[in-house]
Amino acid sequence: MIDEKTNKFNLIIYLLIFIVLFTMLIGTSYLYFTNKIKNESKTKISINNADVFVEYKKGNQINVSSIKHGWSSSISFSVENYSLDTNGKYKILLDIISPLSDEIDDNFILTLSGASTSNDKPINIKEKVVPVESTMLSDCLIFPETLHTYILTIKLKDNKQDINHLKNRIFIAKVNVEKVDL
Numbered sequence: 001m002i003d004e005k006t007n008k009f010n011l012i013i014y015l016l017i018f019i020v021l022f023t024m025l026i027g028t029s030y031l032y033f034t035n036k037i038k039n040e041s042k043t044k045i046s047i048n049n050a051d052v053f054v055e056y057k058k059g060n061q062i063n064v065s066s067i068k069h070g071w072s073s074s075i076s077f078s079v080e081n082y083s084l085d086t087n088g089k090y091k092i093l094l095d096i097i098s099p100l101s102d103e104i105d106d107n108f109i110l111t112l113s114g115a116s117t118s119n120d121k122p123i124n125i126k127e128k129v130v131p132v133e134s135t136m137l138s139d140c141l142i143f144p145e146t147l148h149t150y151i152l153t154i155k156l157k158d159n160k161q162d163i164n165h166l167k168n169r170i171f172i173a174k175v176n177v178e179k180v181d182l
Contacts, residue, residue: 051082052090052142054177061174062154067100067166072155075175079140080147089180091139092123092150097172099132101165107157112137114150122148130154130173139180 057076064073081088092112100108108130114122123138142148152175156163 052088052179053080053082054078054090055080056175060176061172063170063172065168065170067156067163067169067171069156069160069163070158072153074151074153076149076151077175077177078147078149079142079177081142081144083144085144087144088142089139090142090177091180092137093134093176093178094131094137094152095134095174095176096131097174098170100130100169100171102132104129104132105166107159107161108154109157110152110154112150112152114140114148116146116148118143118146120146122150 055078057078060075060077062073062075064071079090094110106129109127110125110130111127112123112125114124116122120141120143123140125137128137137152140148154173156166
């Protein structure tokens with residue numbers, strides 16, 4: 001009689017231990033994969049069947065309130081195609097939230113330099129005047145299992161011209177990466 005009660009008790013204990021371990025395994029797997037897919041700085045973009053992730057290193061916004069000669073600011077970001085067999089296409093947008101001035105200033109420029117881990121060509125812009133309205137900088141094709149890294153730099157050339165008209169002006173811009181249908 002005692003052996004039968006002990007066996008039932010042991011079976012219940014083993015079953016509870018199994019359920020706890022199985023639940024811990026499921027929870028750990030869920031935590032690992034959701035942390036890998038949804039990081040604070042990564043955004044998933046579904047492009048057809050391609051799994052493309054965008055990561056902004058220190059945010060995607062430039063916000064400055066006092067610009068002087070030689071001022072510059074950069075945004076680093078990357079676009080990665082985790083898909084094994086599907087190309088993706090994306091566009092890089094520059095959203096001007098608060099322009100530096102109401103008209104285009106030839107001394108206020110941007111550059112975009114890109115690198116790739118495969119044979120495709122990331123976007124490279126040597127020097128372009130910063131627009132006063134939001135604009136698409138370019139669109140790009142990304143091959144499977146490829147990483148594109150970018151640095152967008154916005155600067156005011158130091159040419160010793162009078163910039164008093166820019167005093168107390170605020171410039172706010174945001175970089176966004178969006179999908180483009182193939």
